[in-house]
Amino acid sequence: MSINLAEEVTMEGNSLHIIEAKTGSLVPVLNDHNLHSTLDPIKDETENISAHSSSIQNSKNILVLGLGFGYHVEAIKKINPNARIWIVEPNRELINLYIKNIDNPIDATLLCEDVNSLYNNNRFVELLLSKPYIYSHKKSIEANPKYFRSFLNYQASSFCSDYIENTDFEIRGYLENEIAHNQDITLHSLIQSKKNVKTLSAHDHLILALDSLIESNR
Amino acid sequence: MKALFLVIGNEQKVIESAKVIASFKQQNPFSRINLLVDESQLEMARNIKNIDQIHTINVNRIISLSSKRVFSDALVINQFITDLSSIKDITWDLVHNFSNSNVTAYILSFLKATKKTGAYFNNNHLLNHSNTWATILNTQVAKLDTTITQYTAHKHILGIEEDNLNIPFMLDGENLNAAQVTFKNLRGNLAPNTRVLGLTAFKNENKDQKIAIIEELINIGGHYPVIVTGQDEDNVAFATDINQQFEGALLQIEVDAATMPAVLLNVDLMITEDLKTLSLANSVDTPTITSQLSQLKTTSTSNIYYVVQDRVSNKLEEILNHFNDNSSHPLNNVTFSMDDNYGTTLITGDIELDIVAHIKRITTFASLGYPVNEVIKDNFLKRFNLTNFRNTLPKIKEELNKSLTIVLSAIRILKQYQNSDRHEKSFWAKLSQVFSLEKENIITRDFISVFCSAIYSIDTGIKEENLIQIETQLYALKNNIALINDTVQYFNDDERSSQTQPKRIITTNL
Numbered sequence: 001m002s003i004n005l006a007e008e009v010t011m012e013g014n015s016l017h018i019i020e021a022k023t024g025s026l027v028p029v030l031n032d033h034n035l036h037s038t039l040d041p042i043k044d045e046t047e048n049i050s051a052h053s054s055s056i057q058n059s060k061n062i063l064v065l066g067l068g069f070g071y072h073v074e075a076i077k078k079i080n081p082n083a084r085i086w087i088v089e090p091n092r093e094l095i096n097l098y099i100k101n102i103d104n105p106i107d108a109t110l111l112c113e114d115v116n117s118l119y120n121n122n123r124f125v126e127l128l129l130s131k132p133y134i135y136s137h138k139k140s141i142e143a144n145p146k147y148f149r150s151f152l153n154y155q156a157s158s159f160c161s162d163y164i165e166n167t168d169f170e171i172r173g174y175l176e177n178e179i180a181h182n183q184d185i186t187l188h189s190l191i192q193s194k195k196n197v198k199t200l201s202a203h204d205h206l207i208l209a210l211d212s213l214i215e216s217n218r
Numbered sequence: 219m220k221a222l223f224l225v226i227g228n229e230q231k232v233i234e235s236a237k238v239i240a241s242f243k244q245q246n247p248f249s250r251i252n253l254l255v256d257e258s259q260l261e262m263a264r265n266i267k268n269i270d271q272i273h274t275i276n277v278n279r280i281i282s283l284s285s286k287r288v289f290s291d292a293l294v295i296n297q298f299i300t301d302l303s304s305i306k307d308i309t310w311d312l313v314h315n316f317s318n319s320n321v322t323a324y325i326l327s328f329l330k331a332t333k334k335t336g337a338y339f340n341n342n343h344l345l346n347h348s349n350t351w352a353t354i355l356n357t358q359v360a361k362l363d364t365t366i367t368q369y370t371a372h373k374h375i376l377g378i379e380e381d382n383l384n385i386p387f388m389l390d391g392e393n394l395n396a397a398q399v400t401f402k403n404l405r406g407n408l409a410p411n412t413r414v415l416g417l418t419a420f421k422n423e424n425k426d427q428k429i430a431i432i433e434e435l436i437n438i439g440g441h442y443p444v445i446v447t448g449q450d451e452d453n454v455a456f457a458t459d460i461n462q463q464f465e466g467a468l469l470q471i472e473v474d475a476a477t478m479p480a481v482l483l484n485v486d487l488m489i490t491e492d493l494k495t496l497s498l499a500n501s502v503d504t505p506t507i508t509s510q511l512s513q514l515k516t517t518s519t520s521n522i523y524y525v526v527q528d529r530v531s532n533k534l535e536e537i538l539n540h541f542n543d544n545s546s547h548p549l550n551n552v553t554f555s556m557d558d559n560y561g562t563t564l565i566t567g568d569i570e571l572d573i574v575a576h577i578k579r580i581t582t583f584a585s586l587g588y589p590v591n592e593v594i595k596d597n598f599l600k601r602f603n604l605t606n607f608r609n610t611l612p613k614i615k616e617e618l619n620k621s622l623t624i625v626l627s628a629i630r631i632l633k634q635y636q637n638s639d640r641h642e643k644s645f646w647a648k649l650s651q652v653f654s655l656e657k658e659n660i661i662t663r664d665f666i667s668v669f670c671s672a673i674y675s676i677d678t679g680i681k682e683e684n685l686i687q688i689e690t691q692l693y694a695l696k697n698n699i700a701l702i703n704d705t706v707q708y709f710n711d712d713e714r715s716s717q718t719q720p721k722r723i724i725t726t727n728l
Contacts, residue, residue: 119288119289119290120290120292120293125283125289125293128286128288128289129279129282129283154288155287155288156287156288156289156290156291157290158291160291162290163290163291163292164292166290166292166293166296167292167295167296168295168296168299168300170299171295171296171299186291187291187294187295197343198342198343199341199342199343200327200339200341200342200343201341202327202328203328205324205325205327205328205339206298206299206302206324206325206328207295208324208339209298209321209322209324209325209327209328210280210294210295210298212319212320212321212323212324213226213275213277213280213298213321214280214281214284214294216319216320216321217277217281218281218285
């Protein structure tokens with residue numbers, strides 16, 4: 001492997017470079033945060049992961065927050081080789097650096113999107129619905145606290161105007177019409193208003209059916 | 219004809235639809251029948267005969283998406299539309315609201331169809347019923363919630379003239395043959411005329427009750443209980459544990475949704491608290507004994523009231539709260555010991571709860587002005603094994619008299635309470651005392667069960683109105699007992715005349 005350890009990448013105010021740990025393993029440094037131990041990153045990450053081994057063994061899907069250079073992910077793989085691993089890593093340059101510098105990148109799905117897009121990504125939604133085990137890579141989170149705080153505290157907007165772009169084409173026209181009358185309309189307020197109107201369209205029936213379905217199963 | 223049946227509900231609902239669909243297919247042999255079900259019921263739906271295509275709504279996913287704030291409502295809406303995509307652009311010849319819930323009423327309203335049957339909302343947001351029977355189903359029959367009643371109502375809503383008497387489920391020939399061989403061998407080893415009874419042993423049932431029932435069956439004699447359980451590890455362990463109490467001597471059969479009908483067709487009677495088994499047994503006309511009526515009823519009416527009340531009453535929320543939040547229900551002060559002393563009165567006949575449910579149904583139809591004779595002819599006589607019925611007549615009669623005494627006592631207590639304006643608790647305490655007599659085996663648990671079902675349907679939080687409704691239910695119970703008495707008498711007469719066909723029809727004080 002050939003690498004220029006002095007090379008530094010800067011993107012959107014983030015600084016990123018690589019150093020060599022005492023064991024010779026490569027350690028990325030993001031915004032002055034070492035993303036792994038500078039002594040023996042493999043041993044250190046293996047020890048960290050061992051505290052979670054029982055949960056990891058019992059999980060089909062594992063969501064890892066933060067890529068680093070993947071030593072923790074390799075440790076997870078050793079405990080449960082059959083688990084499907086998903087990694088949320090907001091820093092594309094780090095991903096590129098990882099792919100460029102690691103000979104055998106781990107078999108995992110990398111998700112690199114802004115938080116809002118991520119929660120509207122069907123694959124990610126599928127993953128969350130499968131109730132994955134979530135492992136937070138502490139050093140990655142400390143290096144990018146703003147993103148991960150936003151990720152962990154995310155709540156979808158309830159205003160129709162905020163998500164209309166993501167709705168099915170058929171219902172979009174209907175919602176656009178409703179938003180034209182009330183910019184601040186939410187699905188909940190829309191349903192409440194429809195319960196009291198005298199005339200209903202086909203789509204009103206559809207929305208009320210959805211509401212009844214949710215209410216009767218709540 | 220392109221027909222779509224909307225059956226969004228639990229497994230029991232899907233099972234109940236099978237018989238209606240079979241009859242519909244018989245009357246419309248060239249129809250292509252589609253089914254809309256909850257995706258979690260897909261396996262059960264696949265067991266129903268005569269279905270050309272099954273469409274699903276992924277209810278679990280919609281609920282998961284809607285219940286978590288991280289997911290956008292766009293995902294919820296999109297999922298629902300995607301689920302309906304295979305049915306929404308078709309102009310159906312017929313769409314039938316089988317579930318009779320608010321959900322299916324709105325879906326029926328949304329869909330394009332030449333003919334819509336059942337309850338639905340029109341464009342003016344008013345509840346419509348496709349015919350009088352749809353009204354009856356929505357306002358009355360649903361409260362009773364037994365498969366046969368539902369079947370009768372749906373048959374009339376859809377204009378079906380003949381009953382389909384075939385088994386409405388896919389029966390794998392191999393499974394059926396295996397069950398037949400097993401039971402033939404079993405019967406060959408038993409004393410002549412021994413009745414083979416199925417007894418479910420699922421992990422959600424009460425183990426002690428099951429053991430008590432088997433002990434009771436052994437004491438009574440003439441019955442051989444077969445333990446029926448699921449195929450998964452937990453159910454097998456549960457059933458084996460029960461069997462071990464009898465040194466593992468009982469036949470134990472492990473079934474799934476596809477093989478249960480084959481077993482039901484080979485037992486004389488099924489004893490179960492499992493709702494799915496109850497519905498399956500009803501669909502293949504296997505007599506059942508259970509104490510689950512009250513639960514069945516509570517489950518059903520919450521939906522049905524919603525449809526009925528949605529546009530006509532502001533009390534909807536209050537009513538739903540009563541169903542959803544047990545703690546607010548005034549009847550919580552009363553303890554009904556449904557699970558104590560199980561066994562003794564339960565196995566006195568072959569009919570038990572079923573007969574009470576039928577009587578109740580008949581009185582309801584009668585109170586609505588429908589010809590009782592026809593209802594009896596349609597449902598009642600077909601339903602029971604007359605030979606077994608006659609054998610148990612003396613015992614039934616004896617218990618009916620006891621039950622009548624208790625109900626009359628309850629009415630007296632109610633009257634006293636109404637007149638004396640005492641604290642509410644004292645009334646409940648007294649009523650509870652009356653019904654605790656069940657423990658002394660004075661009143662049959664079936665009547666308790668029916669009474670409980672009746673009072674669960676009370677839909678007001680106002681004490682005075684509750685009392686009036688309870689009184690009505692007590693009187694109704696009294697009438698039911700009187701009607702059963704007449705029925706018993708009728709069969710006695712029938713027995714004496716040694717005729718298999720009824721000569722006269724019950725027309726007692728309805």
